[in-house]
Amino acid sequence: MDFIARATAIVGGTMVLLRRMSAPAAQAVGLTPTIPEAKKQGIMTLKMPTAKGWEPGHKPTAAQGLKVNAFASGLAHPRWIEVLPNGDVLVAEALQTERPPTSLMDRVMQATMKRAKAIGVSANRISLWRDPDGDGVAEVRKVFLEGQNQPFGMALVGDTFYVGNTDGIVAFPYEKGATKLTGPGRKLVDFKPGGHWTRSLIVSPDGTKIYAGVGSLSNIGDSGMEAEEGRAAIWELDLATEKARIFASGLRNAVGTAWEPVTGQLWTVVNERDGLGDETPPDYLTSVQDGGFYGWPYCYWGKTVDDRVEQDAELVARAITPDYALGGHTASLGLCWMPEGTLPGFGDGMVIGQHGSWNRSTLSGYKLIFVPFVDGRPSGAPRDILWGFLSEDEKVSYGRPVGVTIGPDGKSLLMADDVGDVIWRVTGA
Template identity: 45%
Template sequence: MNSRLIKPLSLLGLTLLLSACGGEADSTQARGPDPKLPEPQRGLLPSMKIAEPAEWGSQKPTVPQGFAINAIATDLKIPRQTLVLPNGDILVAEGRGGNAAKLKPKDVIAGYIKAQGNTKVKGGNRLTLLRDADGDGRYEVQTVFADNLNAPYGLAFADGKLYVANQDAVVRFDYQDGQTQASGAPVRLTALPAEVNHHWTKAMTISADGRYLYVGIGSNSNIGERGMEVEADRAMVWQIDTQTGAHKPYATGLRNPTALAIQPGSEQLWAVVNERDELGPDLVPDYLTSVKEGAFYGWPWSYWGQNVDSRAHPQNPDMVARATKPDYSLGSHVAALGVSFSIPAMGDRFANGVFVGEHGSWNRDNPVGYKVIFVPFNDGKPAGEPVDFATGFRGEDGKTRGRPVGVTVDPKGALIIADDLANTVWRVTRQP
């Protein structure tokens, strides 16, 4: 099927067609450390719901009492992830990647549906620097720090080195405190898998001592339908030596690890992962999990531990038997794309846990996600129900005004949110 055949269809007609094929009903998403999973549902097509974009106008996202939210940068070119530098400047990675061919008619349809809920702005392929020189909360300096990058996504900093995960390589800049522009071209540290690039985003974080980078590399398919040959070195987290660029698989079986963070104190690596589609509106849960060295997390043969996915061929009982169950379900299809550990400066209620940016579903008739949540921790692990922290990105009128991606906790006690639909960076602060 060619995308030119799709265009004459009205958005309303296409939505009704796809919803009818999916046949789903209202359901409460299973979230937490021990979700009750429903039986898989298979059909011709999953339900798909267009995220109809609208302008924010005078509106803003809603945040809890005692907090305020303000846009600190607008008119960006698809902001994805952010990084707070030691002097308080904020770097924003902007771009759009991917080049995977559509395999089936449903891929063409899904691609068209998803495109309706995305910005029409061309990706910047750059880093933008934001600076609040006088500390009044207004970032009056907005300048291009580096350009001519290749769909940058993950960002990390240590020991005077700024690391950027493009869709095809990790590159490095030398950085001096206060720079507003890179002093030269980046140095390539390590090539990353970029063939097909169905899941192109390359999440990244760095160990506290600056010795290792951790890079999340998503699968090249939903469930291995392109063949496992194209999945080599994918659906995993790499560990990369920052001195030599040498890399190795750190953990595998993670379908699409879209954001990574190091837990303060324990130095434990954590990730949010986007799971597989087409098993129904309430399968499979996207999740937050600690990432253990050498562990296997199931993809493509099983999900949430040892739940076998019959679509993966050939079956692999040995791998299923060793699959590690994730720590915490975020709910199915929420599309978690950001994670950041909180600090005491965020206030007692939000002092211990992680913030998660949920980009929002496209494959449920009843949309989920489209918000930033807080997952409380106790004794170093997720505990209790998630708390809505920033909402209103998708309004009660069904219009979508923003879609959260990266979230970053500023040492000053603010939360930075990248919104790649409104092309805006938001900053949430505690009020006196």
């Protein structure tokens, strides 16, 4: 694998240099992005920095007026965060697992991802963290739940705790203040595992439903659309009837979800397809309509057809244009609503954890950003909250942002960093 990784770096570096010569100067970002014409790459750009982690005393850079500290450290690939009503902070620790490679490209991808700490042995647990003295650093660490199948999303409704494993949603009995789940889990919904394996969960404002993001198996339906059935979608689970349905589809990899309180609308961030260029198409933030279709794999950013895919004209005609572009291959994963007053100098808006690209000539993402909202809609350019996760020469990553949520005090953000193995806490300076 080391030889393959080195060979990949040499070939990938050559392709990156060639593509940088024609790379666009500006990212496709905002309400009306300029999206370059697609350029089929043939050999896909493959550029992923080596995972390094943080040296003692080294940490991300925070925007003016803010400061950052490690709330929790020493985790095993922390991906997602859930804050319980009593202030306990739960962290899903999971990782994409290795599988037997089926092609040379598979071998190349796995070697590259292993170097970037994006694939390996998954901890398959949820840990619990408490900060009894309120100093912004957790003093108590417990194993809340273990033996899961790549756990990611978490949700508490009454006395039931829900976990989004890669193969479905599981329910557990929960007692207030518990530091460990002891009852047996009950599977409510089956999902196809693997591929884009994360399964985010969010509860409806009235507590009657749970919404789950289920990503595609492949880039553009490479194994046929039968293999993609039930995927590239957001599912809705009715908690009273325990029946589930697809709420919205054509979303290649919808990960984080959040409720916008002015309109009551569900929003999500979506990772778009690869192989068409540095900025084509951009990842995006969008409101999610019941029954809405968002294009994948047939088209992107509305009705721009991807001619690599056998077409479905009826679905293309139905495709909804996303609300807000986030730039090509930023891998925008984390999402939460942040009300005005949470952090000094920031109004209402969405906070987005950008895990960072691996497939463009100049890397993108690798930061925590804020998109301002006015009257329930995105308004204005994004602002950086945290950055400095990537070395200036783009060769190593100190960290990679993933899940983000409001801290227990309502005056901070908590963000999972799955390369640094840290939960960062952002507050006013």
